[in-house]
Amino acid sequence: MFYSAEQIAARVAELGAQIARDYAGQPVVLVCVLKGSFVFTADLCRAIDGNVRIEFLGVQSYGEGTETSGQVQITQDLTRPIEGEHVLLVEDIVDTGLTIAHLLDLFRTRKPASLKVCALLHKPSRTRIEVPIDYLGFTIEDKFVVGYGLDFAQRYRNLPFIGIVEHA
Numbered sequence: 001m002f003y004s005a006e007q008i009a010a011r012v013a014e015l016g017a018q019i020a021r022d023y024a025g026q027p028v029v030l031v032c033v034l035k036g037s038f039v040f041t042a043d044l045c046r047a048i049d050g051n052v053r054i055e056f057l058g059v060q061s062y063g064e065g066t067e068t069s070g071q072v073q074i075t076q077d078l079t080r081p082i083e084g085e086h087v088l089l090v091e092d093i094v095d096t097g098l099t100i101a102h103l104l105d106l107f108r109t110r111k112p113a114s115l116k117v118c119a120l121l122h123k124p125s126r127t128r129i130e131v132p133i134d135y136l137g138f139t140i141e142d143k144f145v146v147g148y149g150l151d152f153a154q155r156y157r158n159l160p161f162i163g164i165v166e167h168a
Contacts, residue, residue: 003138005160008120008148011137012040015118016047019088019135027051028086029112033103034058034076036092039149039157040120040137044090055079061099072102087112088135092150093121097129104131121145121162 019028028048032041034056045052058076087107094100100117107115118135125142146152147159156163 002140002143002145002164003148003162005148008137008162009043012043013047015135015137016044016049019044019118020049023050023086025050026086027053028088029053029055029082030118031055031057031078031082031087031089031107033089033091033099035157036149036151037090037120040092041090044118053080053085055082057103059099059103072099074106081110082107083111084113086114087116089115089117091117091119092148093123093145094119094131094133095123095126097127097131100131101129120148121150 028050030041030045030052032038032054035058041054045054055078056076057078058074060073060075061071089100089103089107091100104115104117116134117132119133120137122133122136122139123142124139144152144165145162146156146165147162149157150162151157152165
């Protein structure tokens with residue numbers, strides 16, 4: 001086990017409190033980047049004391065493997081506009097930075113009032129594009145992790161902890 005359910009819950013509570021302080025009662029749109037961040041987003045939204053709206057964005061860049069393809073495919077778009085809104089992209093993991101960089105560019109064209117990133121995990125050793133991470137759960141080494149929404153070939157998302165896949 002890499003991070004226990006208890007460690008994750010404690011860090012998510014801290015992130016939620018920080019986000020609530022930073023937005024100081026202003027409405028915020030959490031954009032859950034599917035599929036990996038749905039568990040994190042569910043817990044995070046409950047940890048934020050304030051006016052929160054949830055949107056879902058389907059993105060695919062891994063397919064069935066453990067390496068990103070480098071190609072970002074939008075599989076499901078937002079249901080409501082974000083123009084003039086405070087938007088927080090919620091991602092499970094920032095690995096190469098390619099997906100978040102693409103999403104930041106895309107969302108800037110939609111003219112939000114502000115645009116920030118919240119990531120549960122960050123693997124700085126794999127960075128290909130530097131992206132801002134305004135709220136970060138944990139920094140991890142270059143291991144392929146699963147659980148708490150993260151998957152390997154669509155499996156293991158239901159684990160309550162984050163573990164390492166030894167042999168993919």
